[in-house]
Amino acid sequence: MSLPVDESGLPAGVVDELRRLPAVDPAARDRLRVALAGQHRPRGTIVLSPLQAALAACALVVATSLVWIAGTSGDRVSAHRDAAMAARDGVPVIIGAGLTPVQFVLVAPEARSVALVGDFNAWTPDASLLTRGEGGVWSIVVPLTQGTFAYSFIVDGAEWRADPRATFTTDDFGRPSSLLYVSPET
Amino acid sequence: MLKTMIRSTFGALLALLATAAGTAAQDRLAERLDSTTLRAVEALLDRATADGIAAGPLRNKALEGAGKGAAGPAIVHAVEGLYLRMDAAKRALGGKATPDEQVAGAALLDFGVDTVALATLREAAADRSTTSALVGLAFLVQRGVPASRSVPLVRRMLEARATEADFATFQKLVDEDVRAGLPAAGAADARGRAIIRHGASLRSREQPEA
Numbered sequence: 001m002s003l004p005v006d007e008s009g010l011p012a013g014v015v016d017e018l019r020r021l022p023a024v025d026p027a028a029r030d031r032l033r034v035a036l037a038g039q040h041r042p043r044g045t046i047v048l049s050p051l052q053a054a055l056a057a058c059a060l061v062v063a064t065s066l067v068w069i070a071g072t073s074g075d076r077v078s079a080h081r082d083a084a085m086a087a088r089d090g091v092p093v094i095i096g097a098g099l100t101p102v103q104f105v106l107v108a109p110e111a112r113s114v115a116l117v118g119d120f121n122a123w124t125p126d127a128s129l130l131t132r133g134e135g136g137v138w139s140i141v142v143p144l145t146q147g148t149f150a151y152s153f154i155v156d157g158a159e160w161r162a163d164p165r166a167t168f169t170t171d172d173f174g175r176p177s178s179l180l181y182v183s184p185e186t
Numbered sequence: 187m188l189k190t191m192i193r194s195t196f197g198a199l200l201a202l203l204a205t206a207a208g209t210a211a212q213d214r215l216a217e218r219l220d221s222t223t224l225r226a227v228e229a230l231l232d233r234a235t236a237d238g239i240a241a242g243p244l245r246n247k248a249l250e251g252a253g254k255g256a257a258g259p260a261i262v263h264a265v266e267g268l269y270l271r272m273d274a275a276k277r278a279l280g281g282k283a284t285p286d287e288q289v290a291g292a293a294l295l296d297f298g299v300d301t302v303a304l305a306t307l308r309e310a311a312a313d314r315s316t317t318s319a320l321v322g323l324a325f326l327v328q329r330g331v332p333a334s335r336s337v338p339l340v341r342r343m344l345e346a347r348a349t350e351a352d353f354a355t356f357q358k359l360v361d362e363d364v365r366a367g368l369p370a371a372g373a374a375d376a377r378g379r380a381i382i383r384h385g386a387s388l389r390s391r392e393q394p395e396a
Contacts, residue, residue, distance in 0.1 A: 117253055119246040123252065148286045148289040148317070160254070166325075167324045167325040167328060172250075172268075173250070173264065179293055179321060181318060183351070184350070
């Protein structure tokens with residue numbers, strides 16, 4: 001006598017049993033934290049197989065060349081590259097690839113200078129200075145990757161202003177900021 | 187064999203570039219923070235990574251504090267607060283919430299929208315991104331539209347499969363209406379209904395439908 005089989009050809013019930021997920025141990029998070037606390041792997045360590053290690057040597061030459069090419073494109077572009085890299089969680093960016101030009105505008109007729117600071121330039125005050133237009137309309141175009149960015153304007157080196165046309169972010173430091181989302185559809 | 191070599195090369199290249207960028211961002215923190223603050227922030231970043239919370243926004247919050255001249259304890263407090271809000275947003279939006287969704291959700295929690303509302307919007311969006319909807323919702327709440335009105339509106343827009351571009355248009359149109367003197371709640375209702383009906387083909391010169 002043969003066992004009944006299902007459409008997979010295996011005995012009935014075997015596939016269901018294989019598909020059933022193991023129960024999640026609620027204590028797993030605590031064990032993970034203990035394990036992490038005991039780890040002393042130096043930051044940035046990468047484990048590669050012998051084949052990957054050999055290929056990584058070739059990749060290093062390519063990567064170094066790309067970084068050198070990007071770095072020789074001028075201070076403003078270099079600042080934007082650093083800013084774009086700072087904005088993402090460890091994902092590198094080459095200027096021109098996957099960037100959206102975003103215009104920031106602030107109406108401040110009384111201002112002598114307006115700077116743009118945010119996640120995209122590591123909150124560095126002199127990295128992105130706006131240009132004054134007619135009627136005291138200050139503006140700048142910044143190439144950004146897709147993602148969320150907190151930012152603010154600094155008027156005359158002292159007054160911090162959120163963007164009145166954007167969503168505000170949590171004011172953690174007594175100086176207002178705004179939130180921008182550059183979507184993949186932008 | 188060739189495919190394995192190509193995959194290995196690509197993976198190694200990405201790992202090297204990502205490490206270089208991550209190291210650069212870490213170097214920036216080391217330059218801007220004192221050693222005590224840096225240690226506390228790095229511990230939070232490690233915990234966030236272990237818990238599936240995006241470390242980039244937390245790192246940016248520390249840099250923001252440094253850029254704004256905040257004291258070390260204030261920076262650590264701010265990073266910890268953001269971590270907790272992002273963690274709560276991630277739980278409400280589901281384990282696969284993207285870093286951008288975690289950030290947008292955290293902003294909403296700070297402005298009084300609760301995790302039940304986030305979960306409702308996650309359900310309405312199904313497998314689509316909620317980031318643009320969450321940012322738009324935060325915009326409405328900050329302009330004085332109560333969550334009791336703005337959350338159901340955004341949910342209906344998501345259920346009507348409004349796209350990220352739709353939400354960007356919606357926020358822009360509501361902003362223009364408010365600047366023209368219309369009440370934010372009325373503008374949001376009118377623009378939201380129009381978006382549900384017509385999508386992003388609306389232009390800013392159009393008056394809101396009655």
